[in-house]
Amino acid sequence: MASKNTKKPASKSASKAASKPAAKPASKAAAAPKPAVPPAPKPGSTPQLLRGMRDTLPSEQKYWHFVRRRIENLTRAYGYERIDTPLLEETGLFVRSAGKYSDLVEKEMFTFLDKGGDNVSLRPEGSPGVVRAYINHGMFTLPQPIKLYYVGSMFRYERPQAGRYREHHQFGIEVFGDGNPAMDAEVVLLAYLFYKELGIKTLVNINSLGCQQCRQNYLTELMAYYKPKRSHICEDCKRRYAKNPLRLLDCKEPDCTAVRDGAPHIVDFLDDECKNHLMRVLESLDEMGVPYVLNPHLVRGLDYYTRTVFELTPADDQSQTPQALGGGGRYDNLVEQFGGRPTPACGFGLGLERAILQMKTQETEPPDEFRPDIFVAQLGDNARRKAFQMFEDLRSAGIMVTATFSKNALKSQLETANRLGARYTAIIGQKEVLDGTVLIRDMESGMQEIVDFNKAAHEIRKKLGKG
């Protein structure tokens, strides 16, 4: 390229300082050394992808189509209706639902003040918005249960790595107005089936956190257990002890897990109703043939769960801390906590990037749905006119057809046809225009035959086995 800046005597800091915007007394975010409006980038420099963000290129789309199709089929079969809620909500929505001391709220949210000074956040998970919508739109007046699903972007301000991005996509379901344990099981079943349909074997970890009463009893006991052992646990756990003791069970530090292994199990503190609920969920899972493991240490990172919680991990992942493919549970108090009438509810969220990652590691490739049946090639202006006509004839006959009308050389058109994987190419040149015919070339064998122009669509359908 052109001469790079071999010598740049003294102009370095000067240009930058000059373009600094007249320092508005901009609103005081915690610590924001960056100017509200950054200086314009150098002309010609290439804009960069923000950390943890990704483009989904055409070559990737077949995976996404495939996954979305499965979601649609599954949710339709089980009677779920789609809901879409905003990406941006008031920060308080998430703080109130996930819990002030959850990691999600403490360090993973994209939070900022908008121009009106409102504190808003990009949604880090799907449930709170759906719960809000349920209440806002009076869905409790409709016949219950309300079964909803969503597919969309979630944002978390984290250090990215494979299968972890700052923007990721989740498929989630939420069911309102049904407290039956069979409903918990249905939710787990759907998560399990989703992955099964994608050819991914999963392991379901399940636990119960009980209702508020049993949890309170348990927490008292748990803290009593940890109190004399506080010197043996990590700094994070000391903080958890004070603010969010349930998460003590979650720690992966060797010292902490050693302490944890002697800790009381919450299942032993469930009251009869909660215990019965759990048993009936497990029974239903048995009936439905969903393999699961009862994991007394599973607590999940959100405060709103009651009773059932579960998480899915890849079945063949031997690592100590496999990446979760999804999780969820019951949250019978959240609607009321948001000012709605008491409403039992449960749901899950599943990570689509991780699902696709699993598909790739297992080398399950979805079919390319856009492979054309036939490519229409044309030579010359008269032929192009006929080719347009042929294209539409074929298309309305339900044949996957494609063409590049801007190219003229037959060679390049055949090349394109080949690259697209077309089974046949219809060739229309001057000769064919005069004869009222079209040349059909089998791209596999190279065999060609002359077909009457008006019968072409019919012939091709026959060749394709479409009748």
Add this chain to the structure above:
RNA sequence: GUGGCCAUGGUGCAACGGUUAGCACAGCGGGUUGUGGUCCCGCUGAUAUGGGUUCGAUUCCCAUUGGCCACCCCA
């Protein structure tokens, strides 16, 4: 948020403190006039950004940005 590894054309790799940064694949154009997927030839195209060390850096150092890995946690 913590620790570590890394950064060369669209992709995958190579090389060196010093004249034209090499290869493969892809892309584009050819191998004459209406025939692709094989073959042959040619062309385009890169040292992430900003500083520093040096006579000279793409190579060494620092920062920034981004990626990956292990944590934390989660999808």
